[in-house]
Amino acid sequence: MPPGPRACPAFFGRLLKTGIPTNIVTYSSLFKCLCDMKRTDEALDVLLHRMSDDLANVISYSVILKSFCDNGRSQLALDLLQMMAKKGADHSPGVVSYNLVIDGLFKEGEVSKACDLFHEMIRQGVVPDEVTYSYIINALCKAGAMDKAELIVRQMVHNGVQPHNRIYNTLIHGYLTLGQLKEAFRLLKVMRSQGVMPNVVTCNSVMDYFCKNGRIKEAEEIFYSMTVNDRKPSIVSYSTMVHGYAIEGSLVDMIDLCELMARDGVVPDLHCFCILISAYAKYGMMDVAMLFFEDMLKQG
Structure with missing residues (x-):
């Protein structure tokens, strides 16, 4: 029986003492073992x-690098990455290594360091891929720096990397968060012109904007057009519409939508149940709220 994770480092120590040759596979197993611990x-x-x-x-x-980043120690990962670059060609970090550290820095709120590293990788001749660009664009959109985000998209296209749904969805969500519906719809047109079709995530973002701004009928149009265009609504789509009806006080429409969910085989999640229970409680219909609460428990 092979040694368990906790026995692995000790086992490796004994292996070295035997003089049996070790290779990269041996070391990789040890590193994974230690990092998992x-x-x-x-x-x-x-x-x-x-x-x-x-x-x-x-x-x-x-x-x-990944272990440092996963455990909130991205500065150490950055130090190690820079050490790799100094060691020469055989150890030069590639795009995957840069992506790991850039993502780790963003997650820890080190936006400036992450952006600096992005520019550094380009200076080092490492070509960013779609993953790299998505991290940068997502951070800029969260900061409301939409002009800079679109500048990165143009740079991305110039470098031969075609934006896909994920990039456009991030930009559209960014504009909608700022209330800039016109810009969001402009990007929808750009998507289609480049042969990138809006997906369920795109539709959910626009529906959410309409629902939160009292434009439930326009949200409905998008929701019901999804099935016509072979984009099956997700639980997020249903929850968004349920929340929109709850805001409007349209309890009948809310129940009709729940019945549609059941027919489509979509099981409400905790978030959706909470919206339903809260809506009926708000309007004093505690008996119905309790029925949904009991159903939630039955669903596990």
């Missing part, structure tokens, strides 16, 4: 001080 510092020590430079590769570094 949140002993990333030990993995880094082995990589830097017990593993020969000719054996270490970018994959070994990436395991440790």
Whole structure:
């Protein structure tokens, strides 16, 4: 029986003492084991001080980079990435390594450092991919810097990377969050002109905007057009419409939509149940609210 995760480092130590040759697969298994146990510092020590430079590769570094980022230690990941770049061609970080650290920095709110690293990777001759661009664009949209986000999209296209749904959805959501419906619809036209069709996520964003701004009929048009265009509404789509009806006080429409959900085999999630219970409680219909509460418990 192979050693368990906690026995792995000790087992590796005994293996080294036997003189049996080790290879990159052996080390990669050790690094993964240590990182899974949140002993990333030990993995880094082995990589830097017990593993020969000719054996270490970018994959070994990436395991440790990811572990640092996953555990909120992106500054250490950034330091390691910069160390890799200084070691020369054999250890130069690629786009995957940069993506790991950029994403980690953004998640920790280090927007300036992440953007600096993005520009640094370009200076180092590493070509960003769609994942890299999506991280940058998402951060800019969250900050409301839509002009800068669109500038990055233009740079992305210039570099031969075609934006897909995820990029456009992020931009559209950004404009809708700022209440700039005209700009959101402009992007919808751009999407279609480039052969990128709006998906369920796109529709949900626009529906959510309409529902929150008292334009329930326009939200309905989008919702019911989804099935015509072979875009099956998701639980998020249904929850968005249920919330819109709840805001309007349209309880009959809300029940009709719940029946449609049942016919389509879409099971309400916790969020959807909470909207229903809250809506009926608000209008003093506690008996109906309790029925939904009991149904929620039955659904697990």
